[in-house]
Amino acid sequence: MALISLENTITISFSVKDRHASADWFKTMLGFDTIYHADEAGWSELQTNTTGVTIGLGEHTKPAPGNCVPVFGIADLDAARQKLEQAKVKFDGETDVVEGMVKTATFYDPDGNAMMLAQDLTGGA
Template sequence: MSLISLEQTITIAMSVKDRHVSANWYGKMLGFEVLYHADEAGWSELQTNTAGVTIGLGEHAQPAPGNCVPVFGIADLDTARNKLEQAEVKFDGETDVVEGMVKTATFYDPDGNALMLAQDLTGNT
């Protein structure tokens, strides 16, 4: 039995220089469809050809090459974070909230690989 219960969604988050250019590339090369561009948050999301798996593009002036963070959907991020912290899982700072959009928290596995939890705040789940 696991400590927390994840939803059946995974977003693979990557940082890119230009979300719109990257979204076009993923569409043309791999057939992924743009779900939305959230320009105010510097974020775009694409539907892959696998149910429940999306690609998230975070815009950064100098993205690190080869970066990738799996983002696991969760219904109650605060409770899950509390349970993981009690189990001595290390988190990277405070929980980030984009009101009306998403709540996220980055944490690390024992080898220092970054993972993220994300709670949908749009009410569309």
């Protein structure tokens, strides 16, 4: 049995220079539709052809090439983080909150691979 219970969603997050250009590329090359652009948060999200799987584009002036972080949806991030920390899972700093949008926390597997938990704060999902 798993320590925490994830939702049936995953966002594959990429670090990019221009979210709008990248969204156009994903549309043209792979047929993914833009769900939204949150310009104030530097974030865009695209729907893939797989149910429950989206692509997230985080805008950075110097994105890390090859950087891809799976983001797992979770109903109660604080409770899940507490359980993982008790099991000695390493987190990268504090939980980030964009009020009315999302709460996120980055953590690492034993080999140092980054992953993220995300709790939807929009009230829509």
